[in-house]
Amino acid sequence: EVQLVESGGGLVQPGGSLRLSCSASGFIFRTYAMHWVRQAPGRGLEYVSGISSDGDSTYHADSVKGRFTISRDTSKKTLFLQMSSLRPDDTAVYYCVKDQRWGNWNSPTFDYWGQGTLVTVSS
Amino acid sequence: DIQMTQSPSSLSASVGDRVTITCRASQSINYYLNWYQQKPGKAPNLLIYTASSLQSGVPSRFSGSGSGTDFTLTISSLQPEDFATYYCQQSFSPTFTFGPGTKVDIK
Numbered sequence: 001e002v003q004l005v006e007s008g009g010g011l012v013q014p015g016g017s018l019r020l021s022c023s024a025s026g027f028i029f030r031t032y033a034m035h036w037v038r039q040a041p042g043r044g045l046e047y048v049s050g051i052s053s054d055g056d057s058t059y060h061a062d063s064v065k066g067r068f069t070i071s072r073d074t075s076k077k078t079l080f081l082q083m084s085s086l087r088p089d090d091t092a093v094y095y096c097v098k099d100q101r102w103g104n105w106n107s108p109t110f111d112y113w114g115q116g117t118l119v120t121v122s123s
Numbered sequence: 124d125i126q127m128t129q130s131p132s133s134l135s136a137s138v139g140d141r142v143t144i145t146c147r148a149s150q151s152i153n154y155y156l157n158w159y160q161q162k163p164g165k166a167p168n169l170l171i172y173t174a175s176s177l178q179s180g181v182p183s184r185f186s187g188s189g190s191g192t193d194f195t196l197t198i199s200s201l202q203p204e205d206f207a208t209y210y211c212q213q214s215f216s217p218t219f220t221f222g223p224g225t226k227v228d229i230k
Contacts, residue, residue: 045159045167045210045221059217095166107214109157111178113166 002026002112004096009117016086016121022079022096022114029077030054033099035108036070036081038092039116048094049081052105064090086121093118125149125213127222135230142198144225146211151191155215158187158196161224162207170209171196201227 008020022034035050049070050059058070069082079096093116100111126149136142146156154174159167169178171187174194184199198205206229211222 044224045161045212047212047219047221050219061218100169100172107155108219109169109172109214110159110167110212111169111172113168116166 002098004098004112004114006094006096006114006117009094009119011120011122012086013123014087014121017082017084018086018119020081020083020094020096020117020119022081024077024079024096024098027098027112028102029072030074031102033105033108034070034072034079035097035099035110036079037095037097037110037113038090039095040089040092043092046092050105050108051079053103057105083119086119088121091119091121124218125152125216125220127211127213127220129209129211129222129225131225132223133226133228135228136201137230138201138203140201140230142201142205142227144196144209144227146189146194146196146222148192148194148213148215152213152215154190155213156187156189156194157212157214158185159210159212160205160207161210167210198227 003025005023036048051070067085071080095116096114097110098112100109130145156174158171161167175187208224208226
């Protein structure tokens with residue numbers, strides 16, 4: 001059974017930093033691209049970042065570019081999102097998401113989602 | 124950047140109704156369109172991928188169609204567990220944009 005378990009969320013002041021983690025199990029982690037999608041309270045879904053299965057390619061949405069960095073540790077089957085210079089509009093539930101297709105990077109379909117971790121940016 | 128719109132933004136329907144939700148892309152995305160269902164307090168769930176392929180385990184009352192810029196999600200006979208918010212998502216360009224959502228509630 002595929003499981004994605006996020007951790008690391010919490011309350012942080014504007015300008016602060018936070019590192020989200022996502023522990024993966026139930027599938028061959030090293031063969032799938034992984035992504036982060038967020039959802040502000042009462043709002044819709046926003047794609048944040050993605051990383052290829054080998055970790056060589058990454059993508060960040062313009063809204064987080066230069067402030068967030070996605071990475072992965074294949075040996076630990078863990079996905080990360082390093083967030084810095086946080087702003088109040090980064091407040092959201094952050095979901096760790098698995099790509100549906102083995103080896104795919106260019107056209108993601110999100111078939112498994114974690115339960116999400118809440119990040120609140122406020123003074 | 125590719126923009127996604129959905130219509131209607133919300134609808135009220137009864138159990139047994141046929142429901143159709145429309146998603147439109149600001150430019151052609153071929154068939155690179157996915158649909159998700161989200162219930163309150165839960166993570167989204169993949170329903171349809173590449174416009175018309177039914178995800179494993181999803182009931183056959185859900186179907187998708189379309190290509191290019193215009194797409195539809197149809198629920199042939201609405202069930203109590205289908206009251207939720209539905210999002211489309213384009214997987215054609217790296218912004219991988221989601222639509223704003225369509226909330227389906229009980230009439």
